[in-house]
Amino acid sequence: MKNFKTVICLSVLLTSFVGTLAFAESNKAEKLEVADTKINEQNLVDRTSSTEGAYKVLQGDSIVRSDTLNKGQIVFDRLSQPSIVTGDLVIKLRDSASSETFAKDHGLSVSMNTESNLGVYTPISDAGLVKLLESIKKDARVIRAKLDKSTNKYQIQ
Amino acid sequence: MYKKTILSICITTAILAGCGSDKNDSNKNILSPTSSDVTVSARQSVTVTGTLTGNDKDSDITFSIVDPDSVKLGKLVITDAAKGTFTYTTSASEGVEVINFKVSDGVNKDSISELTINIDGGDPLYTQQWHLNNTAQNSFSLGRGLAGNDLNVEGAISSGATGKGIIVAVVDNGVEISHEDLQNNVIAGGSYNLITGTNNPTPFANSAAHGTEVAGIIAAEGWNGIGGRGVAPDASLVGFNFLDQDPLCAQPTLDNFSTCLAGVQTFSNFAKSHGKSAFSDTARVFNQSYGYSPTLPFTADTDEDELMLDVVNHGPDGNGSLFVKAAGNGFQYFKFQNAYWAPSIAVIRGEDNNHGLPFHNANMSPDNTNVFNLVVSATNAAGQLSSYSSIGSNVFVAGAGGEYGVEAPAMVTTDRMTCTKGSATTNDRPSTGFMGGAHPLNEQCNYSSTMNGTSAATPSVAGVIALILSANPDLNWRDVREILAKTSTKINPELSPIMLDVAGKADFEAMGAWIDNAAGYHFNNLYGFGRVDATAAVNLARAYKVNLGVYVISDWTQKDKLDKAIPDGNPSGVTDSNTVLDNLVIEGVQIELNIDHKRLPDLAIELISPSGTHSMVMTPYNGFTYQGVADQTKPDEIVTGYVDTPMLSNAFYGEESAGDWTLKVTDVNNGQYSFWTQYRAGTAQNPTANKKVVEIPNDANGLLKGWSIRFHGHAAS
Numbered sequence: 001m002k003n004f005k006t007v008i009c010l011s012v013l014l015t016s017f018v019g020t021l022a023f024a025e026s027n028k029a030e031k032l033e034v035a036d037t038k039i040n041e042q043n044l045v046d047r048t049s050s051t052e053g054a055y056k057v058l059q060g061d062s063i064v065r066s067d068t069l070n071k072g073q074i075v076f077d078r079l080s081q082p083s084i085v086t087g088d089l090v091i092k093l094r095d096s097a098s099s100e101t102f103a104k105d106h107g108l109s110v111s112m113n114t115e116s117n118l119g120v121y122t123p124i125s126d127a128g129l130v131k132l133l134e135s136i137k138k139d140a141r142v143i144r145a146k147l148d149k150s151t152n153k154y155q156i157q
Numbered sequence: 158m159y160k161k162t163i164l165s166i167c168i169t170t171a172i173l174a175g176c177g178s179d180k181n182d183s184n185k186n187i188l189s190p191t192s193s194d195v196t197v198s199a200r201q202s203v204t205v206t207g208t209l210t211g212n213d214k215d216s217d218i219t220f221s222i223v224d225p226d227s228v229k230l231g232k233l234v235i236t237d238a239a240k241g242t243f244t245y246t247t248s249a250s251e252g253v254e255v256i257n258f259k260v261s262d263g264v265n266k267d268s269i270s271e272l273t274i275n276i277d278g279g280d281p282l283y284t285q286q287w288h289l290n291n292t293a294q295n296s297f298s299l300g301r302g303l304a305g306n307d308l309n310v311e312g313a314i315s316s317g318a319t320g321k322g323i324i325v326a327v328v329d330n331g332v333e334i335s336h337e338d339l340q341n342n343v344i345a346g347g348s349y350n351l352i353t354g355t356n357n358p359t360p361f362a363n364s365a366a367h368g369t370e371v372a373g374i375i376a377a378e379g380w381n382g383i384g385g386r387g388v389a390p391d392a393s394l395v396g397f398n399f400l401d402q403d404p405l406c407a408q409p410t411l412d413n414f415s416t417c418l419a420g421v422q423t424f425s426n427f428a429k430s431h432g433k434s435a436f437s438d439t440a441r442v443f444n445q446s447y448g449y450s451p452t453l454p455f456t457a458d459t460d461e462d463e464l465m466l467d468v469v470n471h472g473p474d475g476n477g478s479l480f481v482k483a484a485g486n487g488f489q490y491f492k493f494q495n496a497y498w499a500p501s502i503a504v505i506r507g508e509d510n511n512h513g514l515p516f517h518n519a520n521m522s523p524d525n526t527n528v529f530n531l532v533v534s535a536t537n538a539a540g541q542l543s544s545y546s547s548i549g550s551n552v553f554v555a556g557a558g559g560e561y562g563v564e565a566p567a568m569v570t571t572d573r574m575t576c577t578k579g580s581a582t583t584n585d586r587p588s589t590g591f592m593g594g595a596h597p598l599n600e601q602c603n604y605s606s607t608m609n610g611t612s613a614a615t616p617s618v619a620g621v622i623a624l625i626l627s628a629n630p631d632l633n634w635r636d637v638r639e640i641l642a643k644t645s646t647k648i649n650p651e652l653s654p655i656m657l658d659v660a661g662k663a664d665f666e667a668m669g670a671w672i673d674n675a676a677g678y679h680f681n682n683l684y685g686f687g688r689v690d691a692t693a694a695v696n697l698a699r700a701y702k703v704n705l706g707v708y709v710i711s712d713w714t715q716k717d718k719l720d721k722a723i724p725d726g727n728p729s730g731v732t733d734s735n736t737v738l739d740n741l742v743i744e745g746v747q748i749e750l751n752i753d754h755k756r757l758p759d760l761a762i763e764l765i766s767p768s769g770t771h772s773m774v775m776t777p778y779n780g781f782t783y784q785g786v787a788d789q790t791k792p793d794e795i796v797t798g799y800v801d802t803p804m805l806s807n808a809f810y811g812e813e814s815a816g817d818w819t820l821k822v823t824d825v826n827n828g829q830y831s832f833w834t835q836y837r838a839g840t841a842q843n844p845t846a847n848k849k850v851v852e853i854p855n856d857a858n859g860l861l862k863g864w865s866i867r868f869h870g871h872a873a874s
Contacts (some may be wrong), residue, residue: 031471078793079453088461090424102467112428114467118460119424135739144191150423154447154524155492156330156400157483 054130058082064066068149069129083149087126089133090148091115097141120148164353185215189265192258195272199231200380201250201279201629203316207819209272211260223257230254230276243272246311248290250279250382281439281598282375282385285569285606287538288374288557288617289386296559296566296664297591297606302538306648308557310388311623320389320623322630324473325375326440327616328430329368329447331360332396336369337603338384338571339394349425352403356436361404366572366579368396370608371446371572374616375623384494384604385414385569388620388691389627395440397430400447417600424460424760426444432478439473441626444619445482446612448524450491450517450547452498453783454757454802455777457523467531469634470708477634481619483532483611487548491780492609497835498780499801502718502850505833513655514667516780526551526803528745529868531638534684535559535614538566540648542683546611550764550774551805552685553638554645556614556621558841562607563588570613576602621691629698635705635744637698642770642810644694645687647671647679655817657777659728659825667825668773669759675768675843676742682773685807706871711739711814713749723754725858726827730761733861737767740815743872746806748774750799752822754859757781757798759825764806764866767816768794772808779827782832783849798859814868822861 053065058074069075071087088111093102099113104119113119125134129147136145190213201207209220220241222233231247233256241260254274259267283289285296324344331350334357348358360368362779371395372387379390393567399421430437437443465480472478485491489511490499500516504558505507519525523531532551534545535558542548543558558566569591573579576594581602587593591606625637632640655668671681680686714737721731746764754760762775787794831852 048219081494086425088423088425092460092463111425112433114428114433114464115471116467118463118467120428146460147784148424152422153176153449154400154422156447156448157486157610157615 049143056080067130071126071129075149081151083151084148085129086148087123087129088148089121089123089136089145091121091136091145093119093121093141094143102141106132106139117133160488160635164183168689179227181322183356186262186264187659188213188215190216190218190262190268190453192268192270194270197245197272197274197599199245199247199274199276201276202246202248202309202311202314203245203285205274206242206244207401208658209243209258210270210370211241211268211486213262213384215711216262216264216766219261219263221259221261223259224846227256227348228254231274245274247276247461248284248292249276250281250283256263278380278382278383280379280381282569282604286385286609287566288559288568289388291538294566296538296562296569297589297596298560298564298566300565302566303540306536306538306540307693308388308689309646309693310621310624310691311467313628313695314390316628318624318628319359319379320376320387320392320620320627321512322393323389323442323623323626324393324428324440325389325444325619325623326397326437326661327368327372327375327394327396327444328399329371329444329653330395330400331368331398332372332394332574333359333369334394334396335371338575339369339372339528340379340746340858341378341381341390342376342387343394343396347436349429349434351398351421351429352401358398358401359786360398363573366403366605367446368400369514369573369579370568370570371444371612371616373397374608375444375620376612377555379572384571388617389393389623392620392623392627395436397437398432399426409682417617421780427461428464431464431480433464438446441473441476441478441480442622444671445480445530446610446615448483448485448522450485450487450493450780452493452780453796454781454799455523456527456801459804461524462527462529465527469529472634476631479614479622479634479637480530481622482525482532483615484519484525484532484534484549484552485517486517486545486610486612487547487780488545489540491517498782500780502833512667512778514776514778515548516601516638516778517547518776518779519547520551520775520804521779521781523803526747527551527749528805530715531770532685533618534614535611535726536648536688538682543609543614545609545814546614547774550681550682550772550808551849552682553807554618554641555648555684555688556617557688558611558614558617559609561609567609569604569605569612570608572603572605574601574603580607618689619693621689622726625694625698628695629701629812632698632701635708636703637703638744639698639703640701641704641706642678642686642691643681644690645685646690647687648684652681652683657825659823660726660827662728665728665761665825668776669771672770672808674770674808674812675766676809678810680808680810686810705744708869709741709871711741711868713865713867715753715863715865719861719863721861723752723760723822723824723859723861724858726759727823728823728825730821731821731861732845733864734817735820735864735866736817737814737866737868740813740873741798742869742873743809743812743814743868746809747871748799748804748820748864749806750802750864751862752799752859753862754798754824755784755857756826756853756855757784757796757828758832758853759824759826759855760859761825762804763821763823765819765821766809766812767818768812770809770812772806774804774806780832782834782851782853785832785853786834813873814870815873818866820861820864824859827856
């Protein structure tokens with residue numbers, strides 16, 4: 001099963017961008033019409049196996065596994081839904097921690113922080129987001145941390 | 158001769174004196190009453206009070222209308238016939254009423270004068286906005302509603318609660334802030350475009366009208382002679398295009414894909430548009446007519462939930478803000494991953510109703526399971542649940558969402574300006590006569606009559622909340638929830654429970670009728686505490702004396718390593734109790750579930766309070782159907798069941814938390830189960846077909862592994 005190939009339709013990746021389904025996108029509760037559909041035939045090739053690398057990312061016309069992530073990179077979730085790594089980090093600190101000090105210690109700038117010490121931080125340099133994240137998670141001041149990503153999760157209702 | 162006359166007067170006076178009148182005690186009533194003309198100004202749907210002018214120097218007088226049929230444009234009521242006070246209400250946007258009234262003393266000749274009422278500055282589409290005043294109008298559709306099924310706004314408006322001073326944030330696909338019926342309510346420079354960084358959140362795509370339609374339902378300007386009216390016609394608006402798309406994505410390719418998707422829905426932008434930027438931190442109400450409907454369980458987004466907690470507690474002036482959220486439009490079917498999912502093709506054809514149960518239960522969406530989102534279902538102009546509306550125990554109230562606007566009324570609201578943008582565009586064969594650019598009330602296509610969805614119901618509630626807050630700005634988010642829970646209308650009071658046949662007995666209650674919980678609140682999974690009643694809510698807001706005390710979120714009370722079998726197709730199910738020691742007055746109950754099961758739509762999940770209140774937090778035959786299409790070669794895709802899956806119930810509002818809480822999990826189906834999907838082609842499992850009926854086999858028992866419960870509320874006394 002090495003290099004097991006699964007063909008994933010581009011239309012899935014471009015969720016909500018392309019009107020490949022016969023029923024039109026609507027700005028209201030959609031009335032579904034039962035009709036044949038035409039799926040975009042342009043495909044990507046999934047070259048990932050279940051063991052290589054922590055992240056599924058887009059590389060050329062293929063989806064591959066990778067242990068590194070960079071700003072602007074396309075990464076796929078467990079259901080092969082794409083998102084873009086924005087380069088920012090979402091970090092929840094303990095109440096006693098200073099966001100400014102924490103940011104300085106890790107080479108970050110504070111973009112936003114709440115009263116409960118949940119903040120958005122931007123790395124001063126672009127290098128190595130995964131390593132940076134791992135380093136941040138080991139800091140005792142951190143309750144949780146993740147990379148911020150751009151998704152299309154929410155849809156109008 | 159004179160002596161006789163005097164005698165006669167004396168006799169008459171003596172008789173009248175026996176009636177007890179003070180004035181008659183003076184032995185008078187010789188003189189006739191007098192009156193004079195009165196002129197008042199009136200505004201559409203706003204009740205005017207006034208006093209007719211009349212006098213009688215020697216007798217009591219009575220005011221009355223000479224000919225009640227002469228009142229043509231509104232309703233005139235003499236509220237005190239002795240004093241001549243009256244009220245007048247009209248739905249007309251303009252016109253003049255001239256009404257003769259008379260002043261009588263019962264003896265002498267009546268005096269007749271004119272009451273002139275000048276009506277001006279109305280909204281021409283108001284009479285078609287059933288959600289504001291349902292007169293059984295058709296709202297440009299083929300059908301009519303049922304009079305009275307509305308948000309009862311008129312009393313609130315007439316009392317002076319119009320939303321003034323309250324800022325509502327429309328977090329949507331953008332808002333056309335220059336719209337003729339919105340611009341005066343939009344805060345200049347107060348909105349934010351999350352793509353360009355400018356202050357103009359107008360959507361890029363000409364077709365994108367959703368946020369503009371939503372904004373109109375909230376706060377289209379009132380009494381300006383154009384368009385319709387918002388629920389809160391004097392509220393202020395700011396817009397955020399959190400759901401917009403970068404125009405560079407019109408033709409997405411592999412080359413620009415990164416740029417296209419690097420759009421708007423990041424946590425950073427969520428924060429900017431939901432109270433954590435200088436543009437959104439003044440909003441008291443956030444309208445979120447968006448959501449997602451997954452076909453497999455997800456966990457909650459801790460960061461989004463925590464940010465919202467911060468905003469509800471620390472919003473403007475320390476009173477906090479409210480997040481109003483659409484339940485979803487998936488009662489019959491829904492969309493997930495660019496595919497449609499339905500319980501069966503027969504549901505789409507109208508031949509089946511999925512046992513009367515929702516395919517998308519609103520608790521399937523994790524963003525609907527935090528207490529900070531006030532989840533809204535939709536009702537139509539006939540006073541029923543809208544055909545599409547998602548429902549669940551996490552619904553707090555119902556708003557007005559309508560149907561599709563063709564066969565039955567949808568919502569009449571603002572649309573993108575001109576006939577080349579938005580929902581109403583030049584069309585010889587429009588969906589309704591109002592939408593194609595030829596209707597005399599919509600020649601410029603600036604308005605729509607087909608907006609619907611819980612997307613529409615949500616701003617109707619956001620508007621009512623703006624009215625409440627304008628009547629009493631000192632209320633906090635929990636006060637507003639309390640007011641809504643106490644004042645919302647119990648519609649369809651005779652609603653029947655949904656009974657299922659399980660193992661040959663048709664006595665399993667899969668969804669209950671209205672209940673009265675132990676604290677006296679009525680609740681139902683379709684409508685929450687009911688359809689919002691703006692006038693009742695505003696009245697209570699003004700008189701509000703309740704102190705809910707310090708807001709408390711309890712710790713999770715956990716039960717794990719249970720490994721209790723859930724018998725397949727057995728109404729007895731499995732139960733487990735969780736003893737809660739903290740005693741709070743409940744404002745919301747959250748649970749998290751860990752259950753292994755190979756066919757999640759089989760499961761009914763019920764929570765029972767120490768007081769004996771039952772709440773079906775997840776109805777069976779729901780759309781958690783991903784197990785049927787998951788690629789079994791990909792471990793990531795396999796769905797084992799519920800894993801830390803959150804759900805919320807509002808049914809226990811006001812009850813006390815201490816005691817034994819019982820979870821009951823029942824597998825209602827040991828037979829076949831299939832669903833319909835228009836699914837993606839090209840998976841290993843499904844290489845060519847994109848539309849299919851999918852069976853999910855299961856004859857095994859499930860396993861209740863564990864569950865947790867926590868409470869939102871305040872300390873019980």
